[in-house]
Amino acid sequence: MAAVDHDIAHAHDDHHPTGLMRWIGATNHKDIGTMYLWFSFIMFLTGGVMALTIRAELFQPGIQIVNPELFNQLTTMHGLVMVFGAIMPAFVGFANWQIPMMIGAPDMAFARMNNWSFWLLVPAALLLISSFFVPGGAPAGGWTIYPPLSVQMGMGMDMAIFALHIMGAASIMGSINIITTVLNMRAPGMTLMKMPLFVWTWLITAYLLVLAMPVLAGAITMLLTDRNFGTNFFNAAGGGDPVMFQHIFWFFGHPEVYIMILPAFGIVSEIIPTFARKPLFGYSSMVYATASIAILSCIVWAHHMFTAGMPAAGQLFFMYATMLIAVPTGVKVFNWTATMWRGSMTFETPMLFAIGFIFLFTIGGFSGVICAIVPIDIQVQDTYYVIAHFHYVLVSGALFALFGGTYYWLPKWTGHMYDETLGKWHFWLSMFFFNLAFFVQHFLGLAGMPRRVPDYALQFADFNMISSIGAFGFGLTQLLFLYVVLKCIRGGEKAPASPWEGAKTLEWTLPSPAPYHSFETPPVVK
Amino acid sequence: MKEKKAKLDGGKLLQISGAVFWAFFGVRKQSDLELDASTLTPAQVIIGGIVGAALFVGSLMLLVSLVTS
Ligand code: HEM
Numbered sequence: 001m002a003a004v005d006h007d008i009a010h011a012h013d014d015h016h017p018t019g020l021m022r023w024i025g026a027t028n029h030k031d032i033g034t035m036y037l038w039f040s041f042i043m044f045l046t047g048g049v050m051a052l053t054i055r056a057e058l059f060q061p062g063i064q065i066v067n068p069e070l071f072n073q074l075t076t077m078h079g080l081v082m083v084f085g086a087i088m089p090a091f092v093g094f095a096n097w098q099i100p101m102m103i104g105a106p107d108m109a110f111a112r113m114n115n116w117s118f119w120l121l122v123p124a125a126l127l128l129i130s131s132f133f134v135p136g137g138a139p140a141g142g143w144t145i146y147p148p149l150s151v152q153m154g155m156g157m158d159m160a161i162f163a164l165h166i167m168g169a170a171s172i173m174g175s176i177n178i179i180t181t182v183l184n185m186r187a188p189g190m191t192l193m194k195m196p197l198f199v200w201t202w203l204i205t206a207y208l209l210v211l212a213m214p215v216l217a218g219a220i221t222m223l224l225t226d227r228n229f230g231t232n233f234f235n236a237a238g239g240g241d242p243v244m245f246q247h248i249f250w251f252f253g254h255p256e257v258y259i260m261i262l263p264a265f266g267i268v269s270e271i272i273p274t275f276a277r278k279p280l281f282g283y284s285s286m287v288y289a290t291a292s293i294a295i296l297s298c299i300v301w302a303h304h305m306f307t308a309g310m311p312a313a314g315q316l317f318f319m320y321a322t323m324l325i326a327v328p329t330g331v332k333v334f335n336w337t338a339t340m341w342r343g344s345m346t347f348e349t350p351m352l353f354a355i356g357f358i359f360l361f362t363i364g365g366f367s368g369v370i371c372a373i374v375p376i377d378i379q380v381q382d383t384y385y386v387i388a389h390f391h392y393v394l395v396s397g398a399l400f401a402l403f404g405g406t407y408y409w410l411p412k413w414t415g416h417m418y419d420e421t422l423g424k425w426h427f428w429l430s431m432f433f434f435n436l437a438f439f440v441q442h443f444l445g446l447a448g449m450p451r452r453v454p455d456y457a458l459q460f461a462d463f464n465m466i467s468s469i470g471a472f473g474f475g476l477t478q479l480l481f482l483y484v485v486l487k488c489i490r491g492g493e494k495a496p497a498s499p500w501e502g503a504k505t506l507e508w509t510l511p512s513p514a515p516y517h518s519f520e521t522p523p524v525v526k
Numbered sequence: 527m528k529e530k531k532a533k534l535d536g537g538k539l540l541q542i543s544g545a546v547f548w549a550f551f552g553v554r555k556q557s558d559l560e561l562d563a564s565t566l567t568p569a570q571v572i573i574g575g576i577v578g579a580a581l582f583v584g585s586l587m588l589l590v591s592l593v594t595s
Pocket residue numbers: 144257258260261303304322323325326329364365366367368369371372373377380381382386389390393394397398
């Protein structure tokens with residue numbers, strides 16, 4: 001952002017704990033960030049294997065590989081693992097690494113709580129995954145765990161509920177940490193409106209998390225007592241209301257989807273100005289747009305429930321509100337494009353992922369607006385059209401931004417340049433296979449193929465086969481990503497302090513790799 | 527958002543509602559932003575934002591009831 005007065009020569013010996021205790025007792029934001037990132041990558045591969053099993057089953061009509069019960073467990077767990085295990089922790093990993101370095105702080109505000117919020121994730125993940133091996137198997141009613149199915153299922157459901165409780169507590173602690181760090185630990189001169197956009201988006205996301213996670217906790221606690229202690233919150237036979245669960249869940253759920261995309265907006269807003277060599281167009285409007293998206297995201301939840309039974313006035317309200325939320329989102333796309341306009345652009349891997357993000361996220365945004373139109377949604381709800389929509393926003397949105405951010409900051413994290421050629425291969429293969437896997441799902445959905453089914457009618461066969469080929473290609477391509485990252489960690493061309501000539505934020509004033517303790521004396525931002 | 531400006535301390539309320547309106551739209555002139563940043567407190571903007579959201583919900587409900595009546 002601004003010119004910096006910082007004495008890089010100030011040599012501090014990098015003493016730090018070693019061995020296993022370095023990780024178990026970690027309080028260093030960089031170590032914790034690294035653990036978050038590896039955790040989320042492992043969960044990404046775990047959820048990915050489930051996805052490929054699903055796609056293998058759907059390669060042809062008929063039941064070939066998994067029985068319908070296991071199929072339903074796989075779709076449910078794929079969603080839960082990807083949302084709570086892969087995407088959310090990955091962004092927290094980025095926050096841990098980057099926020100202190102970008103605002104000139106020595107570490108996160110509550111270093112021990114930071115350790116706790118990471119380590120809580122591990123038992124939660126084990127609890128979630130091991131539900132596959134208990135009597136009755138893993139939850140199988142969809143990642144949205146709607147009653148009545150979620151009240152009827154076996155003990156795997158209780159394990160998932162506990163796992164979600166723990167992960168929610170971890171997220172809330174992480175958010176408190178981020179809010180406190182950003183509000184209290186900025187370097188002198190780093191006013192709020194000088195903060196890098198990644199920090200802004202995370203600050204707003206953290207508030208959304210604090211708002212949304214307790215709502216989820218409430219919903220699943222009611223589910224838990226309905227299951228085990230004879231309450232009837234959601235049991236119609238006992239005077240309860242299953243639709244109430246949907247309202248509570250989506251009051252958490254829609255803010256949740258923005259929790260997964262706002263930090264992605266932040267990463268893209270760092271990458272685009274760097275590689276266009278121009279300051280971000282409309283910085284302040286980006287901050288405003290993010291804040292208004294966050295507020296509006298709390299009043300659109302029932303667009304997930306148009307077919308659950310609701311008065312016409314309710315349908316119209318949520319339809320209008322949902323369509324209006326596309327306005328600040330569109331402003332962002334406009335600003336990124338305007339940033340690139342007449343910039344002197346180069347297309348290194350982070351920039352490729354950022355541009356891929358803009359293209360494909362826009363497609364996902366548009367299909368979202370289409371789903372928001374009630375008469376259309378009544379047709380496409382619970383079909384592959386919705387699957388296509390949210391994979392465009394989550395995979396080519398959130399995940400592509402995570403890839404771009406990883407390539408962007410890997411030189412700072414590891415001290416080495418990644419292999420640019422392989423990075424570009426990773427991008428183009430991901431781009432090709434992603435669209436192969438998911439674009440055709442729009443057609444499947446429009447033709448009426450329902451989601452969450454292990455078998456389908458013959459007329460859907462061709463597009464399903466194409467989609468499965470794309471999914472396997474996409475999955476295998478991610479092993480290339482793993483290889484590029486490992487190669488970069490182990491060696492490669494030495495990275496200078498600032499390998500990107502257009503990069504202006506504070507972390508690039510530190511040497512690469514960033515020293516274990518950075519900004520112990522805060523820099524002065526002018 | 528604009529009806530309230532006349533009452534209390536007109537200029538300030540107008541400025542707050544302007545900031546909130548443009549924030550919802552997602553665009554703000556740089557010069558206006560700097561003025562806001564230097565003259566408005568965070569509490570004013572946050573309360574303004576909550577009031578703005580309530581008005582937004584209210585006007586949508588009004589619109590919906592007009593459309594469905
Ligand atoms: C322009 C912005 C967006 C609009 C207008 C929009 C609209 C919608 C609508 C109306 C639905 C319900 C469709 C149905 O079930 O019939 C939906 C589903 C969904 N959206 Fe979006 N969306 C937007 C952005 C996003 C973003 C940014 C994400 C995540 C990063 C996201 C993730 C999801 C997910 C996960 C579902 C499906 C949930 C489920 O049923 O399992 N959406 N969206």
